[in-house]
Amino acid sequence: MRIVLIEDAMLIEKEQDVVPFRNRVKEYAVKIGMSVVNQTKLITAASELVRNMLKYAGGGKTKMEVISEGRNSGIRLVFEDNGPGIKDIAQAMKEGFSTGQSLGVGLPGAKRLVNEFEIKSSPGEGTVVSIIKWKNG
Amino acid sequence: MDRIPILRMGNFLLVTIQIDLYDRLAINLETDLVNMVNKTQAKGVLIDISALSIVDSFMGRILGNIGDMARIMDAETVVVGMQPAVAITLVELGLELKGVHTALNVVKGMELLRLKIKDLDTGEEEDEEEEEIATNEDSTD
Amino acid sequence: MKQDISKLLQKKKKNILEDWISLQLADAGLREDLMSNDELREQSAELLDALLQGITGDNLADFNSEGLSPVYEILAGISISRARQGFSPRETGVFVFSLKDAILKTLIIELANDQQALADALILINKFLDNLGIATFETFIKGREEVILRQTDEISEISTPIIRVWDGILALPIIGTLDSARTQVVMESLLQNIVDTGSTITILDISGVPTVDSLVAQHIIKTVAATRLMGAECIISGIRPEIAQTVVHLGIDLSNIVTKATLASALKYAFAVLRLDVKRIQKEK
Ligand SMILES: Nc1ncnc2c1ncn2[C@@H]1O[C@H](COP(=O)(O)OP(=O)(O)OP(=O)(O)O)[C@@H](O)[C@H]1O
Ligand SMILES: [Mg+2]
Numbered sequence: 001m002r003i004v005l006i007e008d009a010m011l012i013e014k015e016q017d018v019v020p021f022r023n024r025v026k027e028y029a030v031k032i033g034m035s036v037v038n039q040t041k042l043i044t045a046a047s048e049l050v051r052n053m054l055k056y057a058g059g060g061k062t063k064m065e066v067i068s069e070g071r072n073s074g075i076r077l078v079f080e081d082n083g084p085g086i087k088d089i090a091q092a093m094k095e096g097f098s099t100g101q102s103l104g105v106g107l108p109g110a111k112r113l114v115n116e117f118e119i120k121s122s123p124g125e126g127t128v129v130s131i132i133k134w135k136n137g
Numbered sequence: 138m139d140r141i142p143i144l145r146m147g148n149f150l151l152v153t154i155q156i157d158l159y160d161r162l163a164i165n166l167e168t169d170l171v172n173m174v175n176k177t178q179a180k181g182v183l184i185d186i187s188a189l190s191i192v193d194s195f196m197g198r199i200l201g202n203i204g205d206m207a208r209i210m211d212a213e214t215v216v217v218g219m220q221p222a223v224a225i226t227l228v229e230l231g232l233e234l235k236g237v238h239t240a241l242n243v244v245k246g247m248e249l250l251r252l253k254i255k256d257l258d259t260g261e262e263e264d265e266e267e268e269e270i271a272t273n274e275d276s277t278d
Numbered sequence: 279m280k281q282d283i284s285k286l287l288q289k290k291k292k293n294i295l296e297d298w299i300s301l302q303l304a305d306a307g308l309r310e311d312l313m314s315n316d317e318l319r320e321q322s323a324e325l326l327d328a329l330l331q332g333i334t335g336d337n338l339a340d341f342n343s344e345g346l347s348p349v350y351e352i353l354a355g356i357s358i359s360r361a362r363q364g365f366s367p368r369e370t371g372v373f374v375f376s377l378k379d380a381i382l383k384t385l386i387i388e389l390a391n392d393q394q395a396l397a398d399a400l401i402l403i404n405k406f407l408d409n410l411g412i413a414t415f416e417t418f419i420k421g422r423e424e425v426i427l428r429q430t431d432e433i434s435e436i437s438t439p440i441i442r443v444w445d446g447i448l449a450l451p452i453i454g455t456l457d458s459a460r461t462q463v464v465m466e467s468l469l470q471n472i473v474d475t476g477s478t479i480t481i482l483d484i485s486g487v488p489t490v491d492s493l494v495a496q497h498i499i500k501t502v503a504a505t506r507l508m509g510a511e512c513i514i515s516g517i518r519p520e521i522a523q524t525v526v527h528l529g530i531d532l533s534n535i536v537t538k539a540t541l542a543s544a545l546k547y548a549f550a551v552l553r554l555d556v557k558r559i560q561k562e563k
Contacts, residue, residue, distance in 0.1 A: 015160045022157065022191065037466055040191055040222040044230060047193040095231065105194050109230035217509060221469030224507040225462075228500050239509035241476055246509070 005073075006066040012050055013059040021062060022047055025077065028066050032073045034135050042075060042133040045110035049079045049129050052106055056099075057083020057127065067132070074115070074134035079127075086121040093119070141166050143173050149181040149250060150174065151243070155188045163199045171206050181250035182207050185243055187218030197232045204236030213238060213253045217246040283385075283399050284333045290384045295326055297380035305376065307369045321356055326377070328352050338402045353410060354417040361421025374414050378407040438464050440471045447548045448477045449541065451516075453486035461497035465504055472510050479551060480505055481544045485516025495530040502535050511551065513537070515544035 006028065010021050022043050029039040053060040060081030067076050086092045093111070098104035111117040116132035139162060144151040150173055152166065170182060184200065186192070192200070204214040215238045219227075227234070238253070240246035287294065299322055302308065303315065328348045337343035353374070360370045381403055389396035438460075441449045450468055454460075468480060482501065487494065498514060505512040515538040517525075525532060538544040549556060 019157050019159055026190075037222045037225055037462070040220075040226045041229065044191050044193050044226045047191060047195075048230075051193070051195055103194055103198065103232070105231050109194065109232070112229050112231070113226065215509075219508050221466060221473060221504075221508065224469060224504040225465055227507055228503045233503070234507060239507055241472065241478065241509045245476070245478065 002067055002069045004065050004067055004076075006064075008064040010062050010064070011059070012053055012062055015054060018047065018050055018054070021050055025064060025075065028064060028075055029133075032066060032075070032135050034075070034133070038133060038135070038137075041113040042077075042131075045113040045131055045133075046077055048106040048110045049077075049131070053079050053081045053083070053127075057081035060126075072134050072136055074132050074137075076130065076132045078130040081128075082126040085123040085125050085127055086119075087123050089119055089121055139165065140169065143169060145173075145177055145179070148177075148179050149183060149247065150177065150179045151183045151185070153185040153188070157190060158196065160195065163196060167199055167203055167206070170203055171210070174207055174210050174212050180212050180254050182212055182214040183243060183246045183250065184214065184216050184237075185218050185246075186216060186223075187220065187242075189223065190220065192219070192223050192227055192232075194230065194232055197227065197234060200234055201236045204234075208236065213250055215240050215246040215249055217241065217243055282395070283338070283402065284330070286388055287333070287381065287384065288330050290388065291326065291330055294377075294380050294384050295323060297383055298322055298326070298377050301376035301379055302372065305372050307366070307372060309365060309369055312363050312365060322373075322377075325349070325352050325356065333406075338406045349410070350413055353414055357414045357418040358421035358424075361418045362425060367415065367418060370414060370418050371411065374407065374411045378404070378411075381407070438467060440467060442475060442477070443481075443545065444548070444552075444554075446475075446477050446552055447479045447481065447545070448472065448475065449481045449483060449545075451483040451486060451541075454488075456484075456487055456494045456497050458493075458497065461501065465501050468501065469504060469508055472505065472508055478510050479548045480510060480512045481541060481548065482512055482514050483516040483541050483544070484514060484521070485518060485541075487516075487521075490521045490524055492528050492530055495525065495528075495532070499532070499535065511536070513544045513547060515539070515541045 008024070008028070010017070010024060012018070012021060025043055025046050026039060029042055034042070050062065058081075060079060060083070063076075063078040063080070065076040065078075067074055091097055093107050094104070095108045096104040107119070110129075110131065114131040114133045115137050117129070118131075119127070119129045121127040141152060141154060141158075141162065144153075150170065152170065154166075158166070173179065174182065182203065184203070186200075189196070200216055204216075207214045214236070216234060217240045219239065238246075238249055240249050299319055302318060302322070332343075332345040332347075332349050334345060337345050340346075356373070357370055360373075382400065385396060385399050385403065389399060438450065438452065441451075443449045448468070448471060450464070452464065456464070468482075471477070472480065482498065484490065484498070490498075502512040502514070513536045514532070517537050517539055536547065538547060
């Protein structure tokens, strides 16, 4: 069973919010004793997703949770925006696909960096991405 | 702080990134460095990122851009001091730092730059190196 | 009526302890090599003390009772330490079950005149001691699991030694299968070592890796890429003919990586990169 131990949220409206958000995520990761490598992977994935939110949806809200399941604990992050949404999710998840003349590594890369990755989006309504990084994993 | 100081050392420029950069700061750094390369006719740029705890695709692109821009202006760029966790993460993210060289620390970065610049001047880096090794081997007989 | 059991047992404590110890000493599985008889007596007395102090007659049937928690603690301590010392489950079980025999013997003698009380007492004591037995096994297994976990850690450490073969050159012979968890450990310790020693060249020797499939190759390629990002070079050595064959048959592209057949040739290459020269000293004339 999955239990939420701590819940926190942060609004992302401008580029200056990215670093404070990353620092907040790091605090929680440190709190549960996540290794430096796993911390770095989690924060990098979070950074990619928060940037997408800013770039394609003009901002959104993030939710941070410290969760535990059995002996394992982890961090769950949710990124929710009311932007244009993604028409073809499979395409957006492909390596190198970008509508922003960029590298297109953000989404597929973030998925590789975490343990669980879920994306939901419908055109005109917005996008929700949630990720989990376990302390041991 | 909204600008990162750029130090000049002979014909090299040295930038030490001490905090996780806000995007604007990173973009400013790109512009400032390119201007400085032009103004000082520097032959090499050293960027010390040992204090950076993460490099995401945005920061990676800025570093790559600096390398590409400097190269067109005839300068080589070396990124030094990447943390092990950052390197592991970048590989998993799928980002290669094209356009820049890498070195373990500032001293090794300088050595590398000197070597690159010398090689570029003589115009035949590989050949020269191999010749040296060959002569060494000859002398063992 | 129930109260009588705990009082009765307390009164007969000496007898029970003596019976218990002689039962243990009589067991064929006694491990005098692992534990002296004095130690055994001490452990037994400690547990019996806690037990007789803890039971009130009412709490015998209640396994979560406050009063009994010291009993479970002592028992847990004993079975964990026995697990670590290498006792078998049977040898550990005899410890608790012979106590049951000792107590039952006392009860049968003492309550011989009251069949009903004896029957009640037997059921209760049986249940209680069975539960102690279960607790013993639970903690015993936990103790063994800890031993296994520690050994797993040790094995993964032992199997990825990082050797400083020369100033600026590290060698890492990999022995055994390279899965993603192992790659993670190897990468982390390798990169940290590179930083700590300032080594610019690393030789990853895979002659001890049984098979190289595309997954293993992927792990190797990642390790090389991370090393390069740090500003160091990574050479792969120990490519056996079978490995070369599978790599090519699987269409794995290693062309961006420097590969050498043996550690010796990788070392020679590393010397050349560092512009070092190893010479035989000329004989004196
Ligand atoms: N929150 C979002 N809202 C709308 N579209 C999005 C969102 N996130 C991603 N996308 C779409 O998915 C595409 C792929 O995203 P991804 O992060 O993988 O690459 P990128 O942002 O274009 O480039 P990079 O992240 O490498 O700079 C984007 O180009 C964009 O079209
Ligand atoms: Mg992106």
